[in-house]
Each structure stands twice: as C-alpha cells, then as structure tokens.
Amino acid sequence: MAQMGARSVEPAPVSSAGGDWRSVSLPMLFGADLTRMQLFVQDEGADKEKLDTDGYKKDWIRFVMNADLSRIGPLQLDGIHSEARQSLDLLIKTHQDIGPDMRKTMRARYTSLMGGMDMAGTLEFKTDPAQKAWVQF
Numbered sequence: 001m002a003q004m005g006a007r008s009v010e011p012a013p014v015s016s017a018g019g020d021w022r023s024v025s026l027p028m029l030f031g032a033d034l035t036r037m038q039l040f041v042q043d044e045g046a047d048k049e050k051l052d053t054d055g056y057k058k059d060w061i062r063f064v065m066n067a068d069l070s071r072i073g074p075l076q077l078d079g080i081h082s083e084a085r086q087s088l089d090l091l092i093k094t095h096q097d098i099g100p101d102m103r104k105t106m107r108a109r110y111t112s113l114m115g116g117m118d119m120a121g122t123l124e125f126k127t128d129p130a131q132k133a134w135v136q137f
Contacts, residue, residue: 020042021040021041021042021064021137022040022041022042023038023039023040023041023137024038024039024040024041025037025038025039026038026039037065037066037067038065038066038137039063039064039065040063040064040065040135040137041061041062041063042061042062042063043060043061043062059082059083059084060080060081060082061080061081061082062078062079062080062081063077063078063079063080063081064076064077064078064079064135064137065077072094072095072096072098073094073095073096074094074095074131075092075093075094075095076092076093076131076134076135077090077091077092077093078090078091078092078093078135079091085120086118086119086120087119087120087121088114088119088120088121089121089122089123089124090110090121090122090123090124091124091125091126092106092123092124092125092126093125093126093127093128093131093133093134094125094126094127094128095127095128095129095131096127096129097127098125098127103125106123107123110123111123
C-alpha cells in the first residue's frame with residue numbers, strides 16, 4: 001500500500017455537468033489485488049447557514065463512487081448524506097439487474113444498519129446498461 005503514496009487521499013477538483021466535485025483516490029484491497037477507486041464528493045457550498053423548506057440546515061454532501069465488480073460488473077454508488085437530518089440516501093446504479101431477492105436483502109440490511117446508528121435513509125436501485133443516469137466525470 002505504500003506504493004500508492006500519500007497523494008492518493010488528497011482531494012483534487014473535478015468538474016461534471018452537475019457542478020464542482022472533489023476527487024479522492026482510495027486504495028482498495030480485493031482479495032490479493034490492490035487497486036484504486038475514485039471517490040467524488042460535492043457539498044452544498046456556501047449556503048450552510050440557510051435553512052431548507054423543512055427548517056433543516058442545508059448541510060448535504062453528495063458522493064459518487066464507481067466500481068467494477070466481478071459478479072455484477074460496473075456499478076455506481078450515488079449517495080447523499082445530511083448530518084442535520086441524520087440521513088444517508090443511497091442509489092446503486094448497475095448495468096445488469098441485481099434481482100428482487102438481492103434488492104430485498106440489501107434493503108433490509110441497510111435499514112437495520114441505519115437504525116443501529118440512529119439514522120434514516122433509503123436504498124434504491126437503478127438498472128442502466130447505457131449509463132444514461134450515471135454521473136459522468
């Protein structure tokens with residue numbers, strides 16, 4: 001892991017159609033293989049002290065991570081976290097359908113995990129082989 005160097009976790013500015021993002025390379029270990037995964041982060045910017053329509057601070061942070069898994073292929077994790085709302089919503093975008101049983105199992109585990117941390121959140125899935133709904137960097 002030392003080969004990746006300290007620079008792998010330094011944020012770098014990135015632009016996309018959705019605005020300014022910061023990119024961080026993260027070393028990930030899959031079995032015996034060490035690889036880099038890109039994590040992209042975008043926050044709400046200068047409006048942190050303003051309130052949204054429900055009276056919560058605008059404190060959301062959006063993150064996107066692309067991966068390519070051996071069983072299901074390419075996927076994109078697209079999430080939004082709000083500390084004020086104590087919530088984490090996650091959308092998993094894949095090329096191929098994960099299937100209803102796996103979606104049900106993953107939602108149940110996600111709901112249990114969020115409840116164990118006194119947080120709310122949703123887990124949704126989108127099958128999108130053409131990546132039209134994927135955030136492009």
